[in-house]
Amino acid sequence: MLDLFVYLLCGSILVSGILAVRLDSTLAAAVSGGLASLFAAVCYVLLGAPDVAMTEASIGSGLSVVIFLYAIRRTTQRVP
Amino acid sequence: MADATLTAAAILIFLGVAFGVLRLVLGQTTVDRVAAIDMLTVVSISLIALYAHMAGRSIYLDVALVYGVLSFLAVLAIARYLERGL
Numbered sequence: 001m002l003d004l005f006v007y008l009l010c011g012s013i014l015v016s017g018i019l020a021v022r023l024d025s026t027l028a029a030a031v032s033g034g035l036a037s038l039f040a041a042v043c044y045v046l047l048g049a050p051d052v053a054m055t056e057a058s059i060g061s062g063l064s065v066v067i068f069l070y071a072i073r074r075t076t077q078r079v080p
Numbered sequence: 081m082a083d084a085t086l087t088a089a090a091i092l093i094f095l096g097v098a099f100g101v102l103r104l105v106l107g108q109t110t111v112d113r114v115a116a117i118d119m120l121t122v123v124s125i126s127l128i129a130l131y132a133h134m135a136g137r138s139i140y141l142d143v144a145l146v147y148g149v150l151s152f153l154a155v156l157a158i159a160r161y162l163e164r165g166l
Contacts, residue, residue, distance in 0.1 A: 001090060008094060012101050019105065027161065028110045034154055035117055042124045046131060050143045057147045066157040073161060
């Protein structure tokens with residue numbers, strides 16, 4: 001059953017990565033990238049590395065999405 | 081009884097991840113995708129907690145705890161972004 005979950009999560013990482021490349025909306029692409037990081041963190045737990053998963057969950061899935069959104073907001077044209 | 085409950089929980093979590101990813105792929109608007117992300121976060125936390133029980137290691141519960149504390153920040157930032165506050 002653990003193998004099945006690892007396969008599902010790896011497929012979800014692939015789907016999220018493809019969506020992050022191919023989506024038109026910049027916000028949706030950043031969110032999909034964060035989701036790939038989330039699934040990677042769960043995959044690390046299932047494969048037996050909880051400390052790596054904790055770092056990945058806090059930095060990869062939490063902080064990077066916030067920094068991406070901040071950068072998108074600062075580099076697009078602001079509507080007056 | 082306990083094994084049947086754990087198996088049922090695993091099946092429900094499996095279906096939750098599958099349908100969440102399906103909503104992410106099919107979602108027309110960005111808000112659909114953000115809702116899917118929020119649901120997948122909760123499902124992932126429950127998956128980590130279930131695996132901590134099945135593997136018998138309580139150190140994995142710390143990962144679920146840290147993830148539960150930090151996971152709302154991304155959705156909060158997205159909400160602030162959509163309301164043009166960030």
